[in-house]
Structures are given as structure tokens and as C-alpha cells.
Amino acid sequence: MNEPIEIPTLTRRxxxxxxxAIGAGLVAAACGSDTKDAAGTNSGSSATAGxxxxxxxxxxxxxxxxxxxxxxxxxxxxxxxxxAQLAAGLEVLAVGTYKAAxxxxxxxxxxxxxxxxxxxxxxxxxxxxxxxxxxxxVLTGAGGTAVTEPNATLKPTVDTAFxxxxxxxxxxxxxxxxxxxxxxxxxxxxxxxxxxxxxxxAGSIQIIxxxxxxxxxxxxxxxxxxxxxxxxxxxxxx
Amino acid sequence: MTMSHRPDRIDEPALDRxxxxxxxxxxxxxxxxxxxxxxxxDLTADRRRTGALxxxxxxxxxxxxxxxxxxxxxxxxxxxxxxxxxxxAFARSASAADGDIDVMQLQTAVSLELLAVATYGAALTxxxxxxxxxxxxxxxxxxxxxxxxxxxxxxxxTKTLGGTDQTATNPKYTPIVExxxxxxxxxxxxxKLAATLEQVATETYLxxxxxxxxxxxxxxxxxxxxxxxQHLATLRAVGALLDGGAPELIKIPxxxxxxxxxxxxGSVAFPEAFEGITMASPPEEGAVK
Numbered sequence: 001m002n003e004p005i006e007i008p009t010l011t012r013r014x015x016x017x018x019x020x021a022i023g024a025g026l027v028a029a030a031c032g033s034d035t036k037d038a039a040g041t042n043s044g045s046s047a048t049a050g051x052x053x054x055x056x057x058x059x060x061x062x063x064x065x066x067x068x069x070x071x072x073x074x075x076x077x078x079x080x081x082x083x084a085q086l087a088a089g090l091e092v093l094a095v096g097t098y099k100a101a102x103x104x105x106x107x108x109x110x111x112x113x114x115x116x117x118x119x120x121x122x123x124x125x126x127x128x129x130x131x132x133x134x135x136x137x138v139l140t141g142a143g144g145t146a147v148t149e150p151n152a153t154l155k156p157t158v159d160t161a162f163x164x165x166x167x168x169x170x171x172x173x174x175x176x177x178x179x180x181x182x183x184x185x186x187x188x189x190x191x192x193x194x195x196x197x198x199x200x201x202a203g204s205i206q207i208i209x210x211x212x213x214x215x216x217x218x219x220x221x222x223x224x225x226x227x228x229x230x231x232x233x234x235x236x237x238x
Numbered sequence: 239m240t241m242s243h244r245p246d247r248i249d250e251p252a253l254d255r256x257x258x259x260x261x262x263x264x265x266x267x268x269x270x271x272x273x274x275x276x277x278x279x280d281l282t283a284d285r286r287r288t289g290a291l292x293x294x295x296x297x298x299x300x301x302x303x304x305x306x307x308x309x310x311x312x313x314x315x316x317x318x319x320x321x322x323x324x325x326x327a328f329a330r331s332a333s334a335a336d337g338d339i340d341v342m343q344l345q346t347a348v349s350l351e352l353l354a355v356a357t358y359g360a361a362l363t364x365x366x367x368x369x370x371x372x373x374x375x376x377x378x379x380x381x382x383x384x385x386x387x388x389x390x391x392x393x394x395x396t397k398t399l400g401g402t403d404q405t406a407t408n409p410k411y412t413p414i415v416e417x418x419x420x421x422x423x424x425x426x427x428x429x430k431l432a433a434t435l436e437q438v439a440t441e442t443y444l445x446x447x448x449x450x451x452x453x454x455x456x457x458x459x460x461x462x463x464x465x466x467x468q469h470l471a472t473l474r475a476v477g478a479l480l481d482g483g484a485p486e487l488i489k490i491p492x493x494x495x496x497x498x499x500x501x502x503x504g505s506v507a508f509p510e511a512f513e514g515i516t517m518a519s520p521p522e523e524g525a526v527k
Contacts (some may be wrong), residue, residue, distance in 0.1 A: 114497045119504030130511035183464060190460045196448035203447045203460055207440060207513040210464045211471035215507050221491025224472045225380070228387045230464025 080195045084138045087189070087202070088147035090182050090236060091132035096150055097158060097178055098125035101171045111167050117219065124175070124212050131205045138198065151236060154181070169220065176216040181234050183209040188235035206230075340455050341401030342525035343446045344392050347459065349408035349524025350439050351389035356407055357415050357435060358382035361428045370425055373488050374476065381432075381469050388462045395455055402526045410523055411438065426480045429473050436470040438517050439463075445518035471507035478506040 098121050105113045105121075136146035150158075158174070165171050186206035193199045214224040335341050358378050361367050367374065393403045418431050443463035450456035479487050482502075487495055 112497065114499060115501035116496070116499035116504035119501040121504075123505035123508070127508065127511040134512075187457070187460050187464055190447065190457045191453060199448040199456075200444070201512075203444045203463065204512045206460065206464055207444065207467040208508050208511060210467050211508040214468040214471040215475065215504070218472070218475065218490070219492065219496055221493065223380075223490060225377075225384070225465060225468040227465060228384045229391070229461045231461075 079192050080198045081139065081142055081144060083189045083193055083198065083202070084135045084142075085144075085147055086151070086185065086236060087205075088132055088135040088139065089149065089151035090154070090178075090185060091128050091135060092147060093150035093154055093158060094128040094178050094182060095125055095132060097162065097174065098128065100162060101165075101175070104165070104171070105168075110165070110171055113168055117168055117172070120212075120215060120219070121171075121175075124179075127208055127212075131208070134201055134205075138201070154236065172216050172220050176213055176220065177234075179209050179213040179216060181236055183213060183230065184232050184235040185237075187230050188232040188237070335400035336402050336526050338399065338401065339521050340450055340452045341396055341399050342521040343449065343459070344396040344399070344455060345401060345404040345526050346408070346519055346521060346524030347392045347439075347443065347446075347462075348389055348396065348404040349406060350411070350435070350442060350519065351385050351392060352404070353407040353411055353415060354385040354435050354439065355382055355389065357432065358385065360415075360419060361422070361432070364422060364428065366423075366425060367428055371485060371488055373490055374425060374429075377472065377476075378432075384465060384469075388465070391458060391462070395458055399452060399455070404524060404526050406524075408519070408524045410519065411435065425485075426477060429477045429480060433470060433473040433477060436466050436473060438519060439466040440470055440513065441515045441518040444513055445515040446521065449521065467513070474507045474509075475503060478503060 101110070101121055102125070104110050105118065132147075140146050158178070161174050161177070165174060183206050186202045186209065189202045190199065193202060210230065217226065218224045336345075358381055362375070362378050362382070367378065396403055415431065415435075418427075422428055422431065440463055443459045443466065446459055447456055447463075450459070476488055478500075479485060482500055484498070484500070487499060487503075489495070492499075
């Protein structure tokens with residue numbers, strides 16, 4: 001326990017690398033927001049994971065805006081907006097995946113679903129919807145457009161994985177992957193966010209998603225707190 | 239020729255101007271010190287971690303910044319006053335850092351981590367924990383170790399920012415823990431006490447995030463926050479199973495018994511969609527006085 005602590009993303013130099021990585025991801029997300037949902041072939045109860053969802057406004061405080069006198073793109077809210085778009089795309093994907101899991105369970109395609117797992121999926125989906133609503137409130141509050149499409153980079157992977165799910169364990173593993181990606185992305189976003197409300201929103205949601213992951217780990221038979229420091233290696237960045 | 243022992247008459251307006259200039263220069267000196275010292279600290283940390291040789295460009299940047307300041311001081315007030323201002327600025331940098339909000343937040347975080355380590359350590363000496371459910375024992379041991387690593391990381395970052403390392407447990411919650419110790423009679427009592435500390439830590443770190451001026455510190459805190467919240471989630475779930483009379487379901491792996499979990503176990507760990515900050519400790523609570 002006395003070994004030197006290795007925190008790979010914590011020096012200014014590393015943060016620049018991390019910022020570049022998330023910057024690339026943010027650019028991809030920005031491009032992705034214009035991409036059509038090519039695989040969006042919803043069909044009844046076998047809805048594709050990550051299909052479009054509603055964007056009902058939630059009671060979450062949107063960012064109050066950034067300093068208009070700032071001279072950089074980052075300072076005038078550009079990066080914050082890109083983070084909000086990336087986050088919203090991930091939340092659409094999460095809501096859609098949980099919805100697809102509930103539909104599959106309702107159709108008897110996942111076998112017997114334990115009561116606790118059913119409760120988990122129902123509540124987690126609602127919370128991700130609240131997160132999506134919060135990010136969309138940020139976007140529309142800043143004069144932008146609400147995100148209704150899932151993250152275009154991850155969606156094909158999730159669709160492929162979901163198609164192979166045949167039981168509750170498989171669905172839980174897929175959900176765990178999404179929760180870990182989300183919480184890692186929110187952690188990574190702390191490197192680049194500038195707006196104080198956006199920083200708080202990302203931090204607040206990171207907590208809930210990490211807690212979702214802990215419960216899924218327990219259900220899957222693994223230790224619920226496996227890491228000493230939360231990681232960013234699964235952050236959505238491309 | 240007579241010599242007067244009476245001091246020359248002081249030109250008070252001129253002295254006021256000099257004092258004002260001196261104060262301005264001191265402010266400039268502190269600003270330059272603040273912008274260059276973290277870079278030097280990063281350089282040092284990088285070198286310690288990688289074992290790499292000194293990056294001369296980084297050192298030159300630091301030296302140039304200092305020389306720029308010294309030139310300005312020399313031109314403005316003369317060498318003696320200039321050098322004394324520079325010396326004062328750098329000599330006071332450590333103590334000044336202790337009043338910096340970034341440093342105070344890190345010191346408070348250390349105080350919370352120290353208390354968490356002590357509390358889990360004390361819990362592990364209780365017979366009904368030490369000889370009880372092995373999953374709870376493993377959780378207490380692992381969590382105590384993780385908190386100690388968090389403490390080390392926060393301490394290292396405190397020093398990097400020029401602050402004094404906090405070595406005392408949190409002043410607000412230490413008396414609360416001490417008062418609770420004699421009342422701990424069953425695992426559920428320990429779980430609830432630990433959950434309180436984990437929630438305080440989680441919410442404190444969340445509340446701190448947007449007050450940081452140093453991004454490195456912010457990301458470190460968010461990283462630790464992402465672990466404390468999982469401790470909290472686990473304790474909430476374990477607490478619910480204990481309260482619900484199902485301690486046999488506290489096991490890893492759960493296996494087929496997952497079907498025996500009550501529905502509430504699926505959501506008790508995350509009761510809200512957004513984490514609040516009502517239990518957050520203010521930055522100065524555990525700061526070094």
C-alpha cells in the first residue's frame with residue numbers, strides 16, 4: 001500500500017493529451033449529431049437499442065452561461081456545448097438500451113427476470129431520461145437544439161451486442177458497459193468543462209452512473225468497487 | 239560643519255507612492271509565482287514518476303519568468319527593494335497557498351479520508367464485524383485501503399500546490415464518530431455510520447468541483463468521488479439487506495440467489511437521479527489553520 005500512486009491523467013501535460021482525446025471525441029460527436037440513425041430499424045417489442053427518445057424538460061438547473069468577453073472558443077461555451085451534445089447522445093443510447101431490455105423482458109426473450117433486476121432497469125432508465133433532459137435543457141438554454149439521436153459512434157456496437165443478448169446476465173453486461181462508458185466520459189469531461197453549472201451537472205451524473213455500475217457488478221457476481229480511482233479509459237472519445 | 243542626528247524629514251507623499259508601488263509589485267510577484275510554481279511542480283512530479291532527466295525548457299521558462307519579475311522590480315524601485323519583494327513573495331508562497339481555496343479543499347479532503355481510514359480500522363476491531371460476514375470484512379478492509387490511497391493522492395496534490403499537508407482527522411465529523419463508537423452494537427450500526435461518512439465525502443467532492451482553479455486537482459477529486467459514491471451505493475444495498483432480514487444475500491458471487499433479492503435492492507443504492515450537496519463540507523472545514 002506504500003507504493004507510489006499512479007494517476008496517469010493528472011499532470012498538466014497529460015491533461016492536454018486527455019483534452020485532445022476528448023476534443024477528438026467531441027468533434028466526432030458534433031459530426032455524429034448530424035448523422036442519420038442508419039440502423040434505427042425499430043420494430044415493435046424488438047426495438048433497436050438506443051432509438052430516439054422523448055426529451056421532456058426536467059427540473060434541472062441549466063448552466064447560467066459563460067463569460068461573453070472570453071476570447072477563446074472554449075471559454076465562450078463551445079467546448080461545454082460539445083460536451084453537452086456528447087453526453088446527451090450517450091444518455092439517448094442508455095435510455096434506448098434499457099427500454100429495449102424492458103421490451104425484450106416483457107416479450108419473454110430474456111428468460112426469468114429477477115425482481116431486483118427489473119426494478120434496476122426501470123429506475124436506471126428513468127434516471128438516464130432525467131440526465132438526458134438536463135443536458136437538453138443546457139443545450140436549448142444556450143440556443144441550441146436538443147439531442148434526440150443516440151451517440152452515432154457507439155450505437156452500432158451496442159446494437160450488435162444487444163442482438164446477441166439472450167438472458168438477464170447478457171443484458172446486465174451490456175448495461176454495465178454503457179454505465180462505465182458514461183461515468184468515464186463524465187469524469188474525462190472535467191478536463192475541459194468551463195461552465196460551473198455544467199461541471200456540477202457532469203459530476204452529479206457521474207456519481208449516479210458509477211452507482212449503477214456498482215450494482216450491476218454485484219449482480220454479475222463481481223466486487224462492486226473494483227478501482228481505487230475512477231478511470232477514463234472507457235470514455236467516449238472517438 | 240555640524241552634523242544633525244535628527245533624521246531627514248520624511249517625504250510622506252513620496253513614501254505613500256512607494257508603498258503603493260511596492261504593494262502592486264507584490265501582487266505581480268504573487269501572480270507570477272502562482273502561474274509558474276505549478277508548472278515547476280508538474281515538472282518535478284513528472285520527473286519523479288518517469289525518472290526522466292530535467293526538461294531544460296520548462297526550467298528555463300520558470301527562470302525567465304522570475305528574471306522578468308526581477309528586472310521589473312529592479313527598474314522600478316531599485317535592486318534592494320526589488321529583491322526583498324521577490325524574496326518575500328517566494329518565501330511566503332507556502333503559507334499563502336494554505337489560504338488558497340484549491341489547497342483548502344484538498345486539505346479538507348485529506349481530513350475526511352483520514353477519518354474514513356480510522357473509522358473502518360476501528361470497525362474491523364469489533365467482534366461482530368471481524369468475525370461476521372466475510373464480504374463485509376473484505377469490504378471494510380478494501381475500502382479502508384482505498385481511502386488511504388485517496389488520502390495519499392490528496393496529500394501529494396496539496397504539496398504540489400505548495401500547501402501544508404493535513405495530518406488531522408476532520409474536526410466536524412471526528413467527534414461524531416467518537417460519540418457513535420460506544421453505540422455500535424451490530425453490523426447495521428457500522429454500515430450506517432460508514433454510509434454517512436461516504437455520503438459526506440461524495441457530496442463534498444462534488445461541491446468542490448466547480449470551485450477549483452487547478453484542473454488537475456478537479457480531475458483528481460472527481461476520480462476519487464467516483465469511487466466514494468460506489469462505497470456509498472454498496473453500503474446502502476448492504477444496509478437494506480440487513481434491515482430487510484436477508485444478511486445471507488450479502489455474498490459475492492450472488493449466483494442463483496439473485497432471484498431472491500427483493501425488488502427494492504435493485505434501486506436502493508441510487509435513490510435520486512442527481513446527487514445533491516446538502517451534506518457537503520465547506521472548503522475551510524478541514525483546512526490547516
